[in-house]
Amino acid sequence: MPAKEGTETTRSHPQGARGQEQTQAVRRHWTRRALSLLPLLALAVILSACTFKGEAMTIDPKSLEGKDIHSLYALVFWLATAVFIIVETMLFYSVIRFRRRPGAGLPAQIHGNNRVEAVWTIIPVVLLLIVAVPTVRLIIREASPAPADATHIKIIGHQFWWEVQYPDTKPEIITANEIHIPVNKTVEFELTSADVQHAFWVPLMGSKMDVYPNRVNRLKFTPTETGDFFGQCSELCGEGHGFMKMRVMVQNNNDFQAWMMEQQQVPLTAAGPATPGAATPGAATPTAARPSGPAPTLVPPTPKPHDAKYDDPALIAKGRTLVVNGACAGCHTIDGTNAKGKVGPNLTHVGDRTTIVAGWLENTPDDIMKWVHNPQDVKPGALMPAFPNFTQDDLEAIAAYLTNLR
Amino acid sequence: MATTTQAPPRVIRRPVEAPTGIWSWLTTVDHKRIGVMYGAFAFFYFCLGGFDALVVRLQMGKADNLLVDPNRYNGFVTMHATTMIFMALMPMSVAFFNYIIPLQIGARDVAFPRLNAFSLWTFVLGSAIMTSSWLIGAEPDAGWYGYSPLTSKEYSPGLNTDFWIIGLQILGVATLAGAINFFVTIINMRAPGMSLMRMPMFCWTTIITNVLMLLAFPVFTIALTELLFDRHFGTTFLDATKGADPLLWQHLFWIFGHPEVYILILPAFGVISEILPVFARKPLFGYAAMVLATVAIAFLAFGVWAHHMFTTGLGPVANTFFSLSTMLIAVPTGVKIFNWIGTLYGGSLDLKSPALFAIGFVAMFIIGGLSGVMHGSPPVDSLQADSYFIVAHIHYVLFGGTMLALFAALHYWFPKFSGRMLNERLAQGTFWLMMIGFNVTFFPMHFLGIAGMPRRMSIYPTGTGWDFWNLVATTGAFLLAASVWLFVLNVFYALRNGPIAGNDPWDGATLEWAIPSPPPAYNFAKVPHVTSRDALWVEKRADEAAAKLGLPERHLVPISPDPHVQRIHMPRSSYWPLAAAIGVSMIFGGFVTPFKLGPIPVLSLLGIAALAISIYFWSYEPVD
Secondary structure, rough: HHHHHHHHOOOOOOOOOHHHHHHHHHHHHHHHHHHHHHHHHHHHHHHHHHOOOOOOOOOOOHHHHHHHHHHHHHHHHHHHHHHHHHHHHHHHHHHHHEOOOOOOOOOOOOOOOOHHHHHHHHHHHHHHHHHHHHHHHHHHHHOOOOOOOOEEEEEEOOOEEEEEEOOOOOEEEEEEOOOEEEOOOOOOEEEOOOOOOOOOOOOHHHHEEEEEOOOOOOOOOOOOOOOOEEEEEEOOOOOOHOOOOEEEEOOOHHHHHHHHHHHHHOOOHHHHOOOOHHOOOOOOOHHOOOOOOOOHHHOOOOOOOOOHHHHHHHHHHHHHHHHHHHHHHHEOOOOOOOOEEEOOOOOOOOHHHEEOOOOOOOOHHEEEHHHOOOHHHHOOOOOOOOOOOOHHHHHHHHHHHHOOOO | OOOOOOOOOOOOOOOOOOOOOOOHHHOOOHHHHHHHHHHHHHHHHHHHHHHHHHHOOOHHHHOOOOOOOOHHHHHHHHHHHHHHHHHHHHHHHHHHHHHHHHHOOOOOOOOHHHHHHHHHHHHHHHHHHHHHHHHHHHOOOOOOOOOOOOOOOOOOOOOOOHHHHHHHHHHHHHHHHHHHHHHHHHOEEEEEEEOOOHHHHHHHHHHHHHHOOOOOOOOHHHHHHHHHHHHHHHOOOOHHHOOOOOOHHHHHHHHHHHHHHHHHHHHHHHHHHHHHHHHHOOOOHHHHHHHHHHHHHHHHHHHOOOOOOOOOOOOOHHHHHHHHHHHHHHHHHHHHHHHHHHHOOOOOOOHHHHHHHHHHHHEEEEEEEEHHHOOOOHHHHHHHOOOHHHHHHHHHHHHHHHHHHHHHHHHHHHHHOOEOOOOOHHHHHHHHHHHHHHHHHHHHHHHHHHOOOEEOOOOOOOOOOOOOHHHHHHHHHHHHHHHHHHHHHHHHHHHHHOOOOOOOOOOOOOOOHOOOOOOOOOOOOOOOOOOOOOOHHHHHHHHHHHHHHOOOOOOOOOOOOOOHHHHOOOOOOOHHHHHHHHHHHHHHHHHHOOOEOOOOEEHHHHHHHHHHHHHHHHOOOOOO
């Protein structure tokens, strides 16, 4: 082999040896066939990419702002695709057409051509203007103030969960990781962080926006469809970054109002039937008593049904004691009780949420027990301490209490 | 220099000159040996960074994967980027500056040979310190751009971020010293007759790259110093809990970071501009436009940093400005692409491995450039920022761009370094495997970004629809790794068994091909007198014409050493660059040691003393 390579690597002289010409012809034929397969392969990849379904396809946005961005993206994408095809064609044409042929002499020694160079400087400028004009227009549109009837929501990023506040409601709704908003109405978010940098992104709603301590960033969108949308922290924020999810629940206006009403009352189970007067003053209005009967179906995204044993009042009462009088109260708030901690998520209506642990676990008694028993096991980096002293019975009681905080 | 005849202190001695042995390598100031060492270390770190990447890809290969725990994963992600950018790609470019630039400008060494050795050893020690963090499980893990406040003492209490700071500071010293050296070398040491506009394109992109380094790295040094002081001396430059603006770090970082992107890509542009004309047997199309485009890119590079910050809430005015300046930078970049195609058009293209890598570079860089224009539009960027789309983009630019160009350069100049040819068939196999592996790895990441997958998640749940393309990407990463091993195999095979290359195996156009491979220590037996651009090419064509007329050949550079060779003055070896590099490393290295006087590390004090002594002895070293 070295000898053969030697002849290849020394300057090739046109020898006219027939065998060599034949092998070259065969090789060229093979190369051409391989090249003709390339577009097919590319087509296959593009087709398979088109059938690609995901939970958060940014090319199928569900908000007005997302659709604006998408139409700009589509323009840029198709322009880039056209430029890609044209320039790669120029490149491969030059490569294939001007391959060295046996016996070829020195090609014409051209040093440049001012006219051609001017043309390929000006064409990109024109193409970029086509992108720049709608870009600047959209930047200005995005900066316009939100309409007066917009819903205001304050988001506070924490390692590694999202605090959600509704400052316009009275009493103020404070929840975590699941953001309920009405459809066809603009929501304006005020974003800030309690610790490090995070980034707020719900892909189907459009833009992402970074979340900083000492700064308030604003982001608005107007969802056009009801549904349950996936979001995720998009800036590395520490060990638990990958687990820092959220859900945006876009509801029709009735469902949203019902949800708000429910959130503004203290759950009956919070302080327990024995102490009905323990509710925070002003929190529970007489009309806001939990509707009996089928009312909860007004709120479609409800947690999965659970085993009836977790509805045992005795178990719930035991759980209440453990949570409200125990360590949990140091970090969590449950309205209507003595639990007033501000470090962790507000748990007043945790039973209404579909997920726990910033969207990582489903809200089932089993998952609650798994989480409380050893948070670091479920979500490495979680700042909630483990409670190894809880027995299985304790954990079941806690799960029963939390599940029924609704 | 020597104004008196007073004998220097006797304790200072030059090392005994030796052609081989470890000591000869440790004390060498020969730009070629330094270049080879730069290249070897950079390639080693390239493999190490590649290993990090494989771990990352394995973790991402399926949903809900528990292979790597999240902190380690953050470490692998951070160290992959840090290693590749600062310890592999940049030093590998510097390796080519070292080996090739003096040869291309007809010089016998760089302007400051001992400073050159100092750059090498600070790079080697800085990289070693950064990498040693793995040994004590304190690998940097706050991302390669280390956004505050995550890097503050409060949120990163371990030594991880300290290793990152000091490693980068030491590497920054190496970069700055090298940048000064190559700037002065190219300005001052060109052969007679080589005006700036007669320089090979690689010299142009090198000098511009070094200007970028000189202007960009001090900003990074300041940012890192602020962070170091915050963490060790209680200052509050970046401490958000004491009211600092968390955006300060980002501005400082990207004012450095965006020119850094061009520091990585401009040498690649130079390499491609060298290779394509040689294999097309045609001069570079639009040389003057290429030079102007390089200068324009470098100038604009300082006006686009905030396009890394479109989602930070800078407001519409800043976003508009940085969007337009970013789009503007696509124009000179486009000029380069078109001029390369113009170089190929009408040529007589020999598709040898260096040409294949160079063409592969152009084909892939077009993709990276176009996705770059997409992010230039802030609304579109607000979807793509911090998603896998950006990961795809950066790899099309830094692997499909810089790395393919560096492989082109390795294949092109290997005969000059070693005197032997690589096996062409293996080289072509490397190329095709690398192209397939690269595209299979990184193209699907565009789809993942479009599907809303943020980067740097250590784990993703099932049901997101991200599993399939992640698995494809992971498969591709292993193909890519295989192609790198194929190259390593080829190098080791060729070093022993490769055919002898001779001076000029590719019919080159620049001065390095006029001298033996590998070149003698003094490079040029007689310094050439340059009368045109592509001097060697013009000379060879003139010789061919002369031969037809029966006239004798002329030689640009006499190939056999001339009888006066013994009087060529070459810089002598020295211990002190290595000693000074150790001093610098001790100064910064002290910050990860527990022995302190108050807040000041003892090792740093010793390092200051070592550096001072080294500089003193360096200054008074006898001049032969």
